[in-house]
Each structure stands twice: as C-alpha cells, then as structure tokens.
Amino acid sequence: xxxxxxxxxxxxxxxxxxxxxxxxxxxxxxxxxxxxxxxxxxxxxxxxxxxxxxxxxxxxxxxxxxxxxxxxxxxxxxxxxxxxxxxxxxxxxxxxxxxxxxxxxxxxxxxxxxxxxxxxxxxxxxxxxxxxxxxxxxxxxxxxxxxxxxxxxxxxxxxxxxxxxxxxxxxxxxxxxxxxxxxxxxxxxxxxxxxxxxxxxxxxxxxxxxxxxxxxxxxxxxxxxxxxxxxxxxxxxxxxxxxxxxxxxxxxxxxxxxxxxxxxxxxxxxxxxxxxxxxxxxxxxxxxxxxxxxxxxxxxxxxxxxxxxxxxxxxx
Amino acid sequence: xxxxxxxxxxxxxxxxxxxxxxxxxxxxxxxxxxxxxxxxxxxxxxxxxxxxxxxxxxxxxxxxxxxxxxxxxxxxxxxxxxxxxxxxxxxxxxxxxxxxxxxxxxxxxxxxxxxxxxxxxxxxxxxxxxxxxxxxxxxxxxxxxxxxxxxxxxxxxxxxxxxxxxxxxxxxxxxxxxxxxxxxxxxxxxxxxxxxxxxxxxxxxxxxxxxxxxxxxxxxxxxxxxxxxxxxxxxxxxxxxxxxxxxxxxxxxxxxxxxxxxxxxxxxxxxxxxxxxxxxxxxxxxxxxxxxxxxxxxxxxxxxxxxxxxxxxxxxxxxxxxxxxxxxxxxxxxxxxxxxxxxxxxxxxxxxxxxxxxxxxxxxxxxx
Numbered sequence: 001x002x003x004x005x006x007x008x009x010x011x012x013x014x015x016x017x018x019x020x021x022x023x024x025x026x027x028x029x030x031x032x033x034x035x036x037x038x039x040x041x042x043x044x045x046x047x048x049x050x051x052x053x054x055x056x057x058x059x060x061x062x063x064x065x066x067x068x069x070x071x072x073x074x075x076x077x078x079x080x081x082x083x084x085x086x087x088x089x090x091x092x093x094x095x096x097x098x099x100x101x102x103x104x105x106x107x108x109x110x111x112x113x114x115x116x117x118x119x120x121x122x123x124x125x126x127x128x129x130x131x132x133x134x135x136x137x138x139x140x141x142x143x144x145x146x147x148x149x150x151x152x153x154x155x156x157x158x159x160x161x162x163x164x165x166x167x168x169x170x171x172x173x174x175x176x177x178x179x180x181x182x183x184x185x186x187x188x189x190x191x192x193x194x195x196x197x198x199x200x201x202x203x204x205x206x207x208x209x210x211x212x213x214x215x216x217x218x219x220x221x222x223x224x225x226x227x228x229x230x231x232x233x234x235x236x237x238x239x240x241x242x243x244x245x246x247x248x249x250x251x252x253x254x255x256x257x258x259x260x261x262x263x264x265x266x267x268x269x270x271x272x273x274x275x276x277x278x279x280x281x282x283x284x285x286x287x288x289x290x291x292x293x294x295x296x297x298x299x300x301x302x303x304x305x306x307x308x309x310x311x312x313x314x315x316x
Numbered sequence: 317x318x319x320x321x322x323x324x325x326x327x328x329x330x331x332x333x334x335x336x337x338x339x340x341x342x343x344x345x346x347x348x349x350x351x352x353x354x355x356x357x358x359x360x361x362x363x364x365x366x367x368x369x370x371x372x373x374x375x376x377x378x379x380x381x382x383x384x385x386x387x388x389x390x391x392x393x394x395x396x397x398x399x400x401x402x403x404x405x406x407x408x409x410x411x412x413x414x415x416x417x418x419x420x421x422x423x424x425x426x427x428x429x430x431x432x433x434x435x436x437x438x439x440x441x442x443x444x445x446x447x448x449x450x451x452x453x454x455x456x457x458x459x460x461x462x463x464x465x466x467x468x469x470x471x472x473x474x475x476x477x478x479x480x481x482x483x484x485x486x487x488x489x490x491x492x493x494x495x496x497x498x499x500x501x502x503x504x505x506x507x508x509x510x511x512x513x514x515x516x517x518x519x520x521x522x523x524x525x526x527x528x529x530x531x532x533x534x535x536x537x538x539x540x541x542x543x544x545x546x547x548x549x550x551x552x553x554x555x556x557x558x559x560x561x562x563x564x565x566x567x568x569x570x571x572x573x574x575x576x577x578x579x580x581x582x583x584x585x586x587x588x589x590x591x592x593x594x595x596x597x598x599x600x601x602x603x604x605x606x607x608x609x610x611x612x613x614x615x616x617x618x619x620x621x622x623x624x625x626x627x628x629x630x631x632x633x634x635x636x637x638x639x640x641x642x643x644x645x646x647x648x649x650x651x652x653x654x655x656x657x658x659x660x661x662x663x664x665x666x667x668x669x670x671x672x673x674x675x676x677x678x679x680x681x682x683x684x
Contacts, residue, residue, distance in 0.1 A: 006554050010547050110415075119383035124597045131577040150550075150581070221542045222569040223576075223597050230541030266547050269534070281535075 005145040007260070007267055012147070012155050017042070017217040019158040021237035022244065023165050024209030028244060029201025030169065030307045032195070034308040036098035037083050039234025040105030045211030045305040046080045046218040047070035048110035050225030051116060051200035053125040064127045071155075071214035076211015077104070077204050082087030086205035088196055093311050102234075106227055113225070121226040124222075129154060154216045159252075161209070166248035180204055182304030185225040185311040194312045210234065239290040247301050260287045331393075332673040354601050356633045357397055357611075357620050362553060365402050368627040373399075373434045374427035375411040375619075376420065378441040382413055384529040386592045387615055391438040394619030397647020402627070404662030412557065419446035428453040434626045436463070436619060439512075446470065457631050460624045461615055471625075472617040472635040473644075477510075479669050480611040482563070482643030484588045486665050487609050487647070488559040489529050490658045491586060497558035503548055503571055504565040509678075514563035514590070514611070516680040532557050532621055533682060536567040545570030547646040553578060559608060561588040572598050575606040586653070591650040609651045616642045641670045 019037050049065075049072035057064045079101070081110040086097040110120050117123050131150040138148040169175040180188045188195050209301035217231050240258055244250030265282040268274040297303065324367050340471035371529050373395050377388040391409060399409050412423040420442055428449060435456055437446055440463035450458060457469055464472040488500045502518050504511040515533055516672020522529050534554055536544045537572030545567035549560055553574065560575070562568035568590065575587045580600055587598060598607035625631050648665070650661060668674040 002554065006551065010550055014547065114381070117383075119385070120379075120381040124599075126576075126599050126601070128573065130580045132581070150577075178452055196331075217543075218469065221546050221573060222566075223572050224569065226540070226566055226569075228566050229542065231538075231543075233543075263547055264542070266534075266551060268542065 001145070003267070004201075005149070008146045009150055011256060011263045012039075013152055013220065013259075013262040014262055015079055015255040016158045016220070017213040018237050018255040018258055019234055019252055020161060020213035020216065021210045021234055021239040022255055023248065024206035024213070025238055025241040026206075026210070026246060026248060026251060027178070027202045028167065029304055029307045030182045031048055031178050031199045032185060032198050032304060032309065032311065033087055033203050034098065035080070035083060035203060035206050036095060036096045037080065037101035037105075037208065037239060038237055040098075040102035040229060041076045041079050041207050041210035041233065042214030042217065042230045042234045043102075043105040045069075045214030045226050047112065047122070047213070047214075048072045048075040048196040049215030050122045050218045050229075051112075051216065053127060053219065053237075054123040054224075057125060057127040062127065065129050065219045066123075067315050068219060072215025073208045073212035076214060079211070080203050080207020083207075088203070094308055095276065103251075105253065109225070110227055122224050125219075125276040126225045126302050128223070129216070136202070143315050152216075152221060154218045154279075157216075162252045165222065173286045179304070180256070181311075182307050184214050185235035185306055188313075189313060193282050199311075206257075209218055209236075213237075216254055219282050231257045236286070239287060242297070242303070243290045245293075245297065261285050328378045341486075341651075356614065356649075357394065357617050359401075359620070359624075363506050363624070363628070368402055368587060368624070369433070369629065370404065370408065371433035371627045372430075373409045373436065373622070373623060373626075374432040375409075375436045375438070375531040376423040376427065376442070377411060377413045377541065378420075378439045379414055379416060380439075382411055387438040387461065387613075388593070390613070390615040391436060391492045391619045394616030395436065395623060397616065398620045398623040402624075417441065418494040420421060423449060424449045425452070428456045433457065434459060434623060434631070436622075438615060438619075439463070455468065457626060459467070459619065461618060462613075468633040470633050471622060471631065473615075473622065474635060474637045475613045475615075475618075476513075476565075476637055476639035476646045476676075476678075477611070477613070478513040478520075478676045479640040479644060480613070481514045481517030481563075481638075482521035482524070482669065482674075482676045483645075483647055483662050483666055484561055484609055484611045485523075486519040486525050486662050487521075488518070488561060488586075488588060488662060489525035490524040490560045490655075492529065492610055493526055495558060495584065497556070498528065498558045499555070501534070501560045502537040503552070503559035503560055503562045503564050503568070504533070505533040505567055506537060509683070510565050511535075511573065513678045515676050515682075516560070517676050518561050518681055520676055521665070525661075529535065533680070536564050538567055539565035542570035546574045549574035549587075553583070558584075559586040559588060560677075561590075561611075563590045563611075568594075575679060576600040579606055595648070595652070603652075605653065606651050612646050613649060614638060614642075614646065626654050639662060639669075640666055 025038055049068040052065050052068040052071050083097050083101055086092045087094040113120055129152045134148040138144045162300040177193050178198050181195050185195040218225050244254035261282055266280045380388050382388050395409050436459045438461040443463050446465045450470050460470050460472045492500055501516050519531055534548055547569040561569045572587050575585050578585050587606050588607040589607050593610045595605050595607045598605035
C-alpha cells in the first residue's frame, strides 16, 4: 500500500507542471496559434521565480514561493508576447518563432544569472515549496494517503486550473470565440470579433500558464535554476496536449499518465516481474502512444482546424 | 505598440548574442591578491622562489563557468593560489570562459598560440578537443583534470574518488548507527565506471563501520534531471534509507530538495554532497542544513601542484592519481553536522588509507 501511495503521489507531483503547461498550450492552439515555445517560456518563468526567491525569502517568509511563481507567470506572459507579435502581426512561421524563443530562453536566462549571481545558475534558495500533509483531508483512509499526503499544494492549483479552463472554453462566450478563432477565423471576423485580439489573448494566457508552471517546477524540484531545470517538460506537455485531444480534462488525464509512466520507470526495478524489462521501455511508452494517437487523430480532425494557419483577412 | 514590441525584440535578440559570444571572447584577469593562504591546498615542500621559472598559465573553463563553485572555480583557485604564493604577476594567469562545447577548440588554440607555459582544461568535457589540440600544438604543456587523453604533452590528473567516498561512507554509517537506523543509500548520475568508483568507496566505508548496514543503490540515468533525482530520493527515504550519498550533479539537487522537504515535515533524513562542499545548498532554516558532509575533489591542489612542476621544469606527460595521500580527495574542514568524535574516527580511517593499511577497491561489489 505504501508503495502504491508513493507512486500515485509522486506521479501527481511529476504531472503538475505538465498539466499547467499543456493547459497553456490548449489556450494557444484553440485560438489558432501553435505554441512550441512552451519549453522556452517555462525556462523564463523558472528563472524569474528562482531569482526572486533567494533574494526575497527573508522579507516574505513562507509566501515567497507563491509570489515567485506569480512573477514567473507574468514573465512568461511577457515573453510569450514576442511569439504573439511575430506570428500574428508579422505573420512569421509559428514553428520557427517558437523554436527561436526556445533557443533564446536558455541564452538569456544564463546571461542574466551571470549578471545577477556571477555564476551560470541562480543562487540556491531555502524556501521553495514544501511537501505537506493537507490538514483534515490527509486523515481520510486510503484517499488521504493517495492524494493528500506529502503533496505540493501546487498540484491542487493545477487541478483548479483544469476545471476553470474546461468551464471557460466550454461555457463562456469568450471560450466560444477563442475556439472559433482556431476553427474558423473568418466566421469570427464576420461577426465583428477581432481574430487578432483573440489570438493575442490565447498566446498570452499560454505564456502566463507556462511561466507559472516553470516557476512551480523549479521551486518544487530543485534548489536553484540551472540551464537543465526544465529539461524538455515543455515538449512533453505538447505531447500531453495532443494525447489529451485538445481538451482540458483530456490534458489532465494524459499528463497524469505521462507522470505515472515516468515514475513507474523508477519503481519498476523493484517489482519482481518487471525488473527484467529495461526501464527505458516504460519511459518511452508515453511518446510511442502520442505518435499512435497522432496517427489515429489525423483522420478524425480532433484538433483545432485552423491552428498554425495565418489568418489573412483579405482572403476571406 | 508595434514599434515598442519591435524594439523589445531587437533588444532581446542582441542580449542573447552577447550572452552567446561576449564574455567568452575576452581574456579575463582577476588581479586581487590577499596573501598566500589556502585552507585546502597543502604543500610541505619548501621551494626557493628564485629557482622557479616565471610561467604563464591559461585556464579554459567548460560550460559550467568560472564561478561554478566546483571544477572550474576550484582549478582557478589553485592557479591563483600558486600565483600569489610565488608572486607571479597577475597578467601571467588568465582564463577563457566557454559558453558552449564549440568554444573549447578556439579557446584552447588561442592560449596555445599565445604560447602559455601551461594550459589547463578542467573536466572530461574537454576530451575530444584536447585530442586535436595536443596534436596541433605538440609543444604545449597541458594539464587535463579528471579524465585521460593519451598524448606526450598532456598530464592527466585523476582523482581517487573511491577513497574520498570511503570516508563519507564512514560518516554515513556513524550517523545512521547513532540514530539507530540500518539503511543508507547511494544515488548515482549514470551507471559507468567513473561513478561506480563513488559507489564502491561509499559501500566499503559503510561496511567498515558496520558490516550489517544495508546499502540501497540506484542511478538516475542523467546528470541534469532534478525531477528524477527527487523521485528516486523519495523512493529511497520511503524505503527507510536514512542517509543518501549522491554523485549525480544537477540531479542531486532534487535529492537535496526532497531531504529538505522531509526535514521540514519533521522527518529525520540526511544527504551527503559531492565534488564541493554543498552545505549551503541544504540549508532549510537559519543555519541548519540537511548536508551531513561532502566528498571533495582537490582540483585546486592538482592545479597548484602542476603549476609548480611546470615552473620547476619537471612537467611530464602521463597520468597522475590524486588520492587521499596527495590531498586529492577528502571531506570539508568544517562539518557542523558531524560530532568531533566522528570526525576523529573518520580521520583515523583516512590515516589507514594514507598509510596503505586499508586499500579501497574502485569497483563496487554489485559489478564484480
């Protein structure tokens, strides 16, 4: 039982940044902009959060990591505006713009580390998030062990974001317009709603969420920001977005599954029957499944139709 | 708005260009000199300053940068210490910082073309580039730390990590015994012979104190994945491991983070750091740290010694192993989490290794 609850708890913790970043990708893709810059935005968010924390922990005490991730989110939002500007206003290729941002992010953050801390990483912080037993809820038998013991509160933030996102996209006027911008932009335009504005908002929200997630990742898992802090979680989130069929609850499921398969890799060595299977196989499972999912979805038009396409008013 | 965004973009891009090329291109000097003392470098040989040639030394850092509190910085400190001790003009020593692997060959060539008396390359990342440089500049004397390139003009300094790891193994076992625990753990970066040396020494050190102690061993499979490091640590601590010795670089940050989280929740767990004194990274409250002690590599000692050899005209290619006796490995001078009694015991074990009474095997029992 202890083993199972460890695996579940650790999977949820592992999944937290994937969920939040994939939700960010969801807003962006639903509005019609492919955002492969998620990884780079996470790097920026992580850098800002990890820079703020050691410099201010004496002032804000236990609130420091919360303020830090909000700042990380803001920084991510700002950073994503570059992507929005380049791909919406300048009509550049969205994939190229995203790739540029990914590459830029490492250079610029390490550069600022050098300026602020005279080293190529941030100063170690003492007050990251701390794993906590949630009061009352952790006393519930079984469920308490699985979901409320030794958890980071940030997981519940991710869960709340999933519910909010599902609600916004499905039940609000704004959500309808956002989705329409990614499905059929000329229809949106024809009723007097600016596609450009909707897409800007979509990218901005994706930046805020990816920045938030980057901050959470570094403050829950490490003791400082380094160039390897994010190590591809942004790309895994994109896979989770596809595997989750561009849908908030799908993203939640896919992310937790991805988290589970990573954690399972680490535990599989101790499970007698599985010990002989190379751990790498479990690690590869999510990506193999993502490729299979893409093959299946490619026939069914699951994703936003106009995602990745420029919206050109003159061609209406 | 459009103009502003364009400007901002241009600014960002130019900053990134600076970040890529700027600092690496110029040679930097650190002239400040205090007085020749070092806590970590030992030199018992009295040398007349005048008998030494006034040499020039160039250090090329790997991507970690000069302030990495680890290899690059330690090596530079060794060179600086040498320069201070023997009144070398500040302009005689200098370093070039590499921001990517592509910088290694240009930087090494630059120093070689400047005809530095000694070229220093810390860390295994230089292996490929040094093969080329040693062939292109056969007269250039080169000190290569922590790995081996076979060339007549390269002196390879290796470290007996297994001996240092033995000592932290002793520390771990003493601490665990004291707390009434019976399991300690090892988290490695990647499973190959260099890292296995850490595992082997740790294992033998633990068993030397308590033959009944259990040792759990696992590898992250990556040196830069704090996430998996944290998960592995969580798994080990859940399984009753009391002290984890990590030799996992950036992944080790996750191990430290997990220990900090647990200690803040009232659990009693410990981590042993690697390569440098990691005490400050384990601080969770005031001055309390989860770092029991750390296994240090004396890159500064090696750099210092080889500078001196070069100045004496005794530089020879080949491989030198910096072991405990040569002050190449060890634990920090100051260990707030170890009692004096334990430190004494650790020193006794160290003396046995130095005298040759104890021989530490670099291969873990798991592999044999």
